[in-house]
Amino acid sequence: MKHVILKSLAVAGLAAGLSSAAFAQPKTVTIAVSIPAATHGWTGGVVYHAEETAKQLEKLHPGLKVIVKTSPDGAAQANALEDLMAQKVDALVVLPFNSDELTNPAREVKKRGTFITVVDRGLKDASIQDIYVAGNNPEFGRVAGKYFVDNLKQGNVVVFRGIPTVIDEERVTNFEKALEGSGVKVIDKQYANWNRDDAFRVMQDYLAKHPKIDAVWASDDDMALGIMEAIRQSKREDIKFVLGGAGMKDMIKKVMDGDKMIPADVSYPPAMIATAMNVTAAHFYGSAPMRGTYVLNAQLITKDNAKDHYFPNSPF
């Protein structure tokens, strides 16, 4: 019976004009991708890029199945990982909500022999991961600082910090180091939690306190939106530009269009999930060693290269 089926498949293949090579069994691999749901802008981008890349990779590798699973919070994501163990998955690509809740569930998945790729936020035990893909936070600050030195040359800058974290500290420390010896001075810096409304309020405070502000390091595109609104309402004209960060679609569009207030951005791409999925698939398809740590560049996005960072169909 088996023989008969194979034979008729062969006939169908010949009829369709396919070579016998098409009958080589494609390697079957299942990759699960566990990510936060689109609860805010950046994670919305993560979801978009994960789904697009799943399609691209499945097309590229016949036999590959990619399951993208979004979770609304850390506890739900921990449960999602437990559910995955019931299925047979060869690899897990996980962007954890947080290290505390996801470290143990990820360790359990690993114990089943699953290949683990961690993205952006590390787990508490690095030995769990086979691959780690992350953005470059020190460089994010350095690139931004260099932009002020090269383009403002001298003047007063106000700085927005995110949430007190290692990430924020690395960014701000390297921003200030990049300004050393230049005519660019930081006259104020406050936390605004990577939040648009908080940044709006902090910017109102800066505008009230400082009669002359030459430029703003928003350090984040969500915060940049709140800052822009505060500047608009104040009708102040001393501020030459605002530099955000992350690569939000609306901001990249402004850069592309030559908006004078948003002349540039610094990348911290939600598409890093796509990078992680690519290198994970490459582990299974091909013979290259892929286990390691992949730190993506923080790139200065200007009018010249903005189109490489613009994804009009992404929500972010």
Place this chain on the structure above:
Amino acid sequence: MKHVILKSLAVAGLAAGLSSAAFAQPKTVTIAVSIPAATHGWTGGVVYHAEETAKQLEKLHPGLKVIVKTSPDGAAQANALEDLMAQKVDALVVLPFNSDELTNPAREVKKRGTFITVVDRGLKDASIQDIYVAGNNPEFGRVAGKYFVDNLKQGNVVVFRGIPTVIDEERVTNFEKALEGSGVKVIDKQYANWNRDDAFRVMQDYLAKHPKIDAVWASDDDMALGIMEAIRQSKREDIKFVLGGAGMKDMIKKVMDGDKMIPADVSYPPAMIATAMNVTAAHFYGSAPMRGTYVLNAQLITKDNAKDHYFPNSPF
């Protein structure tokens, strides 16, 4: 005329039973790979993996052309990069002989708008590279040290250093750090230039000086071969094992076969050229950000995972 040709192509396509999707123009990309010729074991592995991966990637991405060019020395490699500029290449993957001779030629290639991936040995100006792929030298030492702590537990170890370089320093420092607080003692360490004959002589010296040696950190598979020969000639039976490094085929085979003197190895894979070619191709095929630094793990290779590191057709 153009119309007629397209029409007859369409007819040929239908005759072959292909769907119209097959007519979507595949994206044309040319990647040049510039590597040292197979002047010694490790670079022989680099050449093998570059050529194998070129075939794999060309099969995966219709429209991709990969040109692998080997050079016998740094000056020849610099000339090879100049020749490449006459051709239209979209990307260059380069494992430089050395930083001094290759930095300027690589910069010139970059100026033409070519995407640059640097492998293993960095250039003097990191801003030239879009991607950097390298081994993890501190981890290479740490993993080896941990192996001695876990398996020898206590005893006298002699250490072989390579050539006085940053790489060697990072390896040895982290090896010794991993031994701290354990019963494993380094009783001697000498340079043997990652060379088999030098290691043979240094091991003869160690054997003459030290009446009791429990294990040897060769730190390199070429050196391990010389060391094994010196031990064999001495007929000494106090040495329990020799730990090399790199992933040489003959050594991996011994690990697979359960050779008591070579129970493990630490990876520093020549196949990192394949990793570099994979991530470079992914930059062109797909939308994931790939610019960054990819540091591959130094992995402990034991009987359990040796088959993943064994390439019987490779010269290394």
